[in-house]
Amino acid sequence: MMSWKHIFEKWDSFEDLEPNLIQELKELKSDPVALEDAFYKELTFGTGGMRGVIGAGINRMNVYTIRKAVNGLAKYLLDHTVNVKDRGVVIAYDSRHMSKEFALETAKVLGSFGITSYVFSSLRPTPLLSFAVRYLGTVSGVMITASHNPPEYNGFKVYNEDGGQITPNQASEIVTYINKVEDELSVPYLEKKELEEKELLNWIKDEIDNAYLDKLQGISKMPADKIEIEKEMPIVFTPLHGTAAELVPKGLKQLNFTHVHMVKEQAIADPEFSTVASPNPEEHQAFTMAIEQGKQTDATLLLATDPDADRLGVAVKNSAGNYQVLTGNQLGALMLDYILAHSDAALLRSGRMIKTVVTSELGRAVADYYGIQTLNTLTGFKFIGEKIRQFDRTGETFVFGYEESYGYLISSFARDKDAVQASVMACEMAYYWQQQGKTLLDALYDLFARHGYYFEHMQSITLKGKEGSEKIGFIMDDVRREPVEQIGGLKVVQMEDYLAGKRTCRDGNVETIELPKENMVKYKLEQDCWICLRPSGTEPKIKCYFGVRGTSEEDSKNKLATLQESMNQILQGTIEV
Structure with a gap:
């Protein structure tokens, strides 16, 4: 891969660059740190898709990173799914900046492959997109959303033909296709008018909503006569x-x-x-x-x-x-x-x-x-x-x-x-x-x-930018290198390393964890307590989860406070190294 400076120069000299991105590049030139952060790596396409700050650069959400991702997705679908062009892809979007624009860009790139798109005419919830995949029988679904992230974020979530988020194996294969796209600035696409003329773009109105509401009524556990009561x-x-x-x-x-x-x-x-x-x-x-x-x-x-x-x-x-x-x-x-x-x-x-x-x-x-x-x-x-x-x-x-x-x-x-x-x-x-x-x-x-009195807590440490990302990696490596024997006065009964796929017991026995690998470490402690550390997959944070079980509310809250204080000391010591 060429250096980030060369990629920036390619963008800066691109004659057809989107006007709003041209202005942003001008502003980035006066901020070397922000400029490097926008171009030093590609926006990560993870197990659910990708999410990031909207803006110029390959490490940002924009029409070019969307087009590149959709190009890879389209090639993956054509190679791995049957009747792709006829069954098509359903696309929904939320209320965020650029959501509808990104949804349309998705359809424009899919259309260049002859793949039909079904796009909601106005914003819709993510679960409705999941339902729509199953209802319409499409090969995939795309949701343009960054969930509850701050306003400057948006995202691109991919769903498989079952209506679920793509699995890690599916994501890994899609990434292989995305990485084969050499130039995100020259990805082929069709214009909206041409898509509609070729019937490759279909707008969805109320049909899916009504079908969903029919199913929704069926989840009730109330007898029919109780439902009728105002x-x-x-x-x-x-x-x-x-x-x-x-x-x-x-x-x-x-x-x-x-x-x-x-x-x-x-x-x-x-x-x-x-x-x-x-x-x-x-x-x-x-x-x-x-x-x-x-x-x-x-x-x-x-x-x-x-x-x-x-x-x-x-x-x-x-x-x-x-x-x-x-x-x-x-x-x-x-x-x-x-x-x-x-x-x-x-x-x-x-x-x-x-x-x-x-x-x-x-x-x-x-x-x-x-x-x-x-x-x-x-x-x-x-x-x-x-x-x-x-x-x-x-x-x-x-x-x-x-x-x-x-x-x-x-x-x-x-x-x-x-x-x-x-x-x-x-x-x-x-x-x-x-x-x-x-x-x-x-x-x-x-x-x-x-x-029993089960109480839990989650706290996160935000470490932004390239340096923050490296520090998060260091913290996870350190807890593996230096496993602790007790936290907050409670002995560690088991340490589960989900990246290594192994569970190490206090007596030295090692067991296999029958789950996919993930960068996460969990400590199981005495008295039904536990602590888990994992980097966020969508934000520049490392998250620490706590769970306790006590004989009373007071007992549980005391255990929780003690574990938090002890773990904070451990993490702070690692961060300051």
Whole structure:
């Protein structure tokens, strides 16, 4: 590969460069560090696709990096899938800067290969894209989104013909094709007018929405007569300037929830996400406006979905009358318990619950209580989707899947985390417990009393740029070179190195981890506690996950605080080296 300076010069001398990128290159010339960061490497195409800051350069999201990725994807599909040109690819996009433009660029490059595209005429949630792949029978799907990243980001997510995110093996093969594209500035494409004339570009309106809503109504665990009852439970919903503003209210209306109050200021599809510091329902500040409206309407439940509507956050009133945001682990365990308690036991004999290795063990305890087997996957819903596809062959039954980062799937008519499904189920569940004289917090503490007080926490360290990326790599190498024997006074029982694929026990025994390789290390500690370290796949961060189980809330919180303090000291010492 030529040096980054030569690549920059190639871009700088390209006569047909997009006008907005010409201006950005001029500005970058006065900032050598930013210029190098934009060109020193290609934007990484990972297991779900690629995500990055919008701008000029091969390490940025722009029409040229999109075209290169689509060119590789098209060649991969033609070589590995049947009837590609006729079956086509479905494309959706969210509310971010350049989303619709990138969606159209995807169709333009696919069209140059004679591959038909089905593009939504307006923004749609990620789970609807997953559903659309299955509904239309396309060979692939593309979602233009950066989920809950800051406004300057966008992304390109690829889905396989099953409607799930591409697997690591599929991603690796696609990358091979992408890397064969020598010049991202000269990738062939057709103009929009020509695509439409050749019927290679088809615009989707309401057909997929209606089919999805039909399926959505079927996930309810309420008897038909209960569904017909008008439910006056007040609900406040915010789509956080994203894509769920229509489907969530429609889904709730199907179950006769009649008091749904939208946060109107956040129902606007604003790519700047101007009313929040971050459009991430994991961040409690994202609920600020919903809490204000909740107080005005005496809402039982607050719902917040991220911009592409694959993640859901929920807040409920506590005993002090304040709104408390449930963690993803807590909401997932509650939904799992509700679903299993209201399912036919005979149908659950082959039932499987799927969670990730950094998701709370409370879910496993709930599943065990109902006689349901739990399967662990690596972090990322793509692995849960892949497992569901295997069930189609093995006859196992998918009952629920979730991850701690606010991602849930109730029914497999979609094959990615689905905040629309989760919103409807959360409201149904809250209504059920309300009829029993309880809140969701009451129900949660019932679970703690039955299974133990499971508490979790995740913290991340942001290390930006080339130097930050190198430091993250150094931290992961260091924890492998210098394994610790105890953390926070608790002995390490096992160390799991998912990159090496091995589990080392305290007695010296080494076991094989039957999961794909990933740059992640997990410490299993005494007293059902654990810590996991992994670099983020989408942001310049290293994430540290903590999980504890205690005999009381106080016991668990004390354990959690001790582990955090101890691990912070270990990490800070490594960073300062």
